Amino acid sequence: MRNTWIWRTLAIPGIAWLGLFFVVAFYAIVSVGFGNVSTLYEPLPHWNPLDWNVGYIWLAIKSVVPGGSTWDSFARTFIYVVAAVVLSLAIGFPVAWYAARHAVGRWKGVILLLLALPFWISYLMRMFAWTNLLASGGYAARGLNALSLDNLFNSLGLMTGSDWLGGQHIAVVMALVYGYVPYLILPLYASLDRIDQRLIEAARDLGASPAGAFWRVVVPMSKTGTLAGIVLIALPMFGDYYTPDLISGSPKTAMFGNAINGYVQGGPDKAFGAALTLLLSAFLLLFMLYYLRVLRADQREAMRA
């Protein structure tokens, strides 16, 4: 493109906005986390890296290792996210596969529309819908108890009592799945839809069993899309605090986000909250870098094609 300055000028306002509200905002976390507090426990950010005080970071690191004060919520968050991602894949992959490979004609459009519909409904609205249904006496609670699923989960140790909104791990994990699975299905659909049907047919013609064709053609070809989809739902889940708040509200199911939210919004120790946020970001950075690499490789491939 010859007059590249036009495109650069178009991009600059957006870049500046992101620079101000993303990069500078992140630097604010760094400055508060490496800062100090006043006698009134108001945070005193240290904007100059030479003045950084590692005290709060050190406290935060001590709190997330086993035995520390936030270790429980950190470990719980990790288990919730892994369980929710596995369940989301179990639900999302067949759905995306059906939409990409088997839905035909007008029905394909209808199914895609219905799969995209949750995007246009606020996340909070979708969670509140479940609080209606899972409240004691609600339709879902009555149905689940009639199937004695509460007894089943009780005997498996995943639930205590029969109040679905009373701090149940299983309810929070199901709510996470419900909330995030649409965001997994669409990238999965996109990557499965791109696979050439003839490659699967060729594998079958050359003697692969259906399962063999699936494992040796479909899985490798959709690997990047699947991993990108997993990262796309797992990262926000690690910062989630409103789902456990709405679905249980009990400290028994508090996630790492609840700890951060408590310190930053309510508690006196905003600097400690900022330090926890930095630790979470550092932990997630690995996943982010991986996602960015996959995506850029994908883009480059798409541009070459």
Add this chain to the structure above:
Amino acid sequence: MTTAEAPVTTPTFAQPKPSWRDRLGNPWGRPRFLRLTTWLYILWSLVPVLLAIRFAFNSGRSRTSLQGWSLRWFWEDPNLSVFNDPTLQAALKHSLVLATIVMLISMPLGTALALGLRRWEGRGAGPANILLLLPLVTPELVFAVGMFLLFTTAFDFIGLGTLAHRSAR
């Protein structure tokens, strides 16, 4: 060529009844299981929200059982309906105003950024692309903590109260 008159016979391969594995995996077969899963998923994803909408038209106070239709919670109730409760009205107005402002800012900004990044090649394009993707993979919470601390420490002249912050989410 000489057997042109021979009757056409269909190949006599044994046609076993397809096993469940074929049904699951065969890309030419009829995937009943997959179709069922998909439609169950769609029902699961939408019915709770439809029921929540239905509860808005309930005539009773319950949010767990249906008690007949009414517009009580919209304007008929003199105190508790959205139309008659000043706090709910203020909240609704806030949401509409905020959504409008956000739309007016983000649409031109985002469209220009998308157009620009698609065509812009050369120095700076790579970092700009990464900057665009970072918010997508950053948990909202990290983003929000950053903004909150930015507004309360660096830009504290804006005076963002706790109330305004809470109603933003």
